[in-house]
Amino acid sequence: MPATQKMTSFNNTTMTQATYIKAYYRDADALKRGLEHLKANGVEILDVLTPFPVHGLDRILGYRRSWIGRVGFIAGAVGAITGFYFQTWIFTKSYPLNIGGKPFLSVPSFVPVTFELSVLFAAFAMVIAFLIRSKLSPGQAPIIHNERITDDLFMVLAGAGVNPTEATLADLIGFFKDSGAEGILVKDDLNTAKNY
Amino acid sequence: MNKPFLISAKYKIPLLSCMAIGLVSMAYALFGEPDHGVRFWANFHLNTVWLITIALCGMVFIGLHSLGKSAWQVAIQRVPEAMALFVPVGAVLFLIVLAGLWLGWHQLFQWAHPHGDALLEMKKAYLNLPFFSIRSLGYLGGWIFFVLWWRRLSLQQDKQADVNLFRKSEKVAGGFMAFFALSGSMMAWDWLMSLDPHWFSTLYGWYVFSGMLVSGVAVLALLVIGLRKAGYLPGVHAEHLHDLGKYVFAFSIFWTYLWFSQYMLIWYGNLPEETVYFRQRHQEFNVLFLGTAASNFLIPFLGLMTRNAKRTPWVLAAVCGMVLCGHWLDFFLLIMPCTLGGQAEVGLIEIGMMLGFAGLFLWVVLRALSKAALVPVNHPYLKESNAYKTPY
Structure with a gap:
């Protein structure tokens, strides 16, 4: 892809930047406690990635039964x-x-x-x-958030909205810190990541 | 919160009338039938063995979950425990059959009178009266020993919250399971397969065991639903019913699998000494024989397939009731063609005697339930059982 074209798409997305928060937890119980806390504060949880199936997670996340x-x-x-x-x-x-x-x-x-x-x-x-x-197919490039998710780390992916203000972001990060997250990473569509 | 169970008149009257119907049917079968009590003894044996297997299933259920260190069943554990306490009563009933065998009251077991039958003479080393009696008493004695030992430990735990008692009860459960693994199969050979002493099937023990698990868990589910409906067992909720439903569903498939495995191998091999068993059932009981197999598979398979069906008490109860009747008919087909032959039918005597025995069984179980707290209050897993949730 030529560099100019890349720049254009780059510029278009700057107007609607979605920001995501990745938070890491040490074990399944910490994850469940953390999720309850986040849910109580109305954080929009997009996905939870765990190294093994965690019982009760479907109920906390309010998933409907699989068909x-x-x-x-x-x-x-x-x-x-x-x-x-x-x-x-x-x-x-x-x-x-x-x-x-x-x-x-x-x-x-x-x-x-x-x-x-x-x-x-x-x-x-x-x-x-x-x-x-699950939008999976053989040969598709996998999205790996963190290799330790397949081993001993539990991750929550949350949405922070489009172009959040510093204040909302600070609030959100506060919720995550209170929920017992061990590491928090804020990331936008431009792939600029910042650790908290 | 956990009120004790009482046998009120509401339960006493139907149970006593069931037993009265049973006594009338027995008297009629003994004195009103011109067949010298053949029908009476066949039905007596049928219902005795059927209810002993159901009672044993209570202890198997406890043993299985104890060994697996599972917790969900603790809230309903007193119910299979009460079912298992029928084993001593069933043993008395079986002793009547055994006494009849010694004293010549009935001719249920053809091998007891070989009369020069070459095959039976050859099988005499195993199928003879003294050895048969010793084996039967051995099974019954072993089961009663483990059931009563478990019960004693369980009641002791209600008084003192001692984890050592719990550990010891786990060992008793393990001992029972090891003993049952052998005695369960041998009981099926001796009490059921030897009714047709020329015929044999290596799968028979498992076949009886699978049917016993289905009917036992069906009885357990019906009792739990009934107790809940009467306002007992407040800690038991849809999650526990869901798991009981899974058992009935899964073991019905297992039963069908064994039914079919036995049938297909004999059908395919086509050896006369083996096919005679199915030939007789096809000729004399074709509709009942194929109908029972189909309904015992299709009713629980389609009826309990969805999650909602297993969690809805009346659906689960309806399916369990039908499955229980189906497995009684299966027992009927195990015993009657070998004893009464083509004359056997599901008539008033059969239904009356079945009701009488079922009334006695329920009486014993409800009495055992009323003797102790309905929930093992000091069981270390009780809290976990009350909070139990099945994964989606």
Whole structure:
């Protein structure tokens, strides 16, 4: 990309700068206590990144229940019907084989494959639905906020609005400090970061 | 806050009438039927073993969660404990069957009279009266020993908050589970599979065990819902029902898996000495046989699939009730074709005797519940159990 073009987009964004706050916590309990404090003060929480699933976090953040189970059920039902129909077609129409003198349409022998296909369809559908919903895909460049998030650090990403004044920012940082955050990083779209 | 449970007249009258119906049916089956008590003894054995497995499931439930160091079940723990206290009563009922076997009151167990049957003569080393009795008494004695020991420790903890008592009870639970792992399977061979002594299935013990877990947890869920509805167990909420629902859901699938595994392998292998079991059930009880298998899978699978269904007491209770009936019919199909053969039917005698035994079971369980606090007040995990929330 030529330098001038980069400058233009740079200038356009300066008018609407969104500022973010990243706050780090030492453990899951500190994170949960911190989140309760932030929520009580009306801080807009965008995301929470943890090295492992933290129980109760979904309730604190007020997340709705995932609909991924419904995807699994529908895909599983489709898989079961496909698997059963496919076998009846093979063994009665396409390639009838005499196996151990059993009838061509032997329902008991179709059950394991029907079961496996419903599991396969459900599993694939759920993984794909999850990837689409989370805007993830193989080969995509990952956004890594901090490598320690995959190890022993818990991070809260909060929005501080567009072009916040010094006073609001100071208030927000105060909330984060009171919430027990161990490190606070304020960052805007220009990628100028400042530690507090 | 935790008021003690009392058996009021509201419970006494239906329970006593159930037991009266049971006694009338038993008298009719003994004296009004021209079959010399075959139907009576088959039903007696059926209901005795069915209720012993349900009672045992109470202790298995406790043992499982004790060993897993889980906390959510503590708020309802007294209910499976009370269920387990039916085991001594069930043992008395089984002793009647055993006495009948010795004194020739019934012919339930064909192997007791081999009469030159080559296969039964060969199996005599295992299937003979003295060894059978010793084994049966061994299972019953072992179960009663662990159940009463656990109960004593549990009641002691109500009086003194001593963590050592709790640790000791965990060891008792571990001992029970180790004993049950063996005795549970052998009980199924001896009391159920040996009714059809020519036939065998290596999967049988597990099959009975899976059905027992489903019906046991269904009874537990029904009791908990009932107690909550009557205003007891204030610390129990939808989260606990959710987990009980998960058990019924998961173990129904497990039961279907074992039902089908046993069926398919025998169907595929097509060996006459194995297929005879299913041949008889297909010919004489086809609708009941396939219908029970389908309903015991589909009702809990579709009925308890969603989260809301498991958390709504009346839905959970309805599904548990249907599953319980389905598994009673499954027991019926385990026992009746080997004893009564094609004449067996679910008639008034069967239903009456089932009601009578169920009334006795409930009476014993409710009495045990009324004997102690409904919640183990000094249990170290009680607070955690009351605050329990299932992850989404």
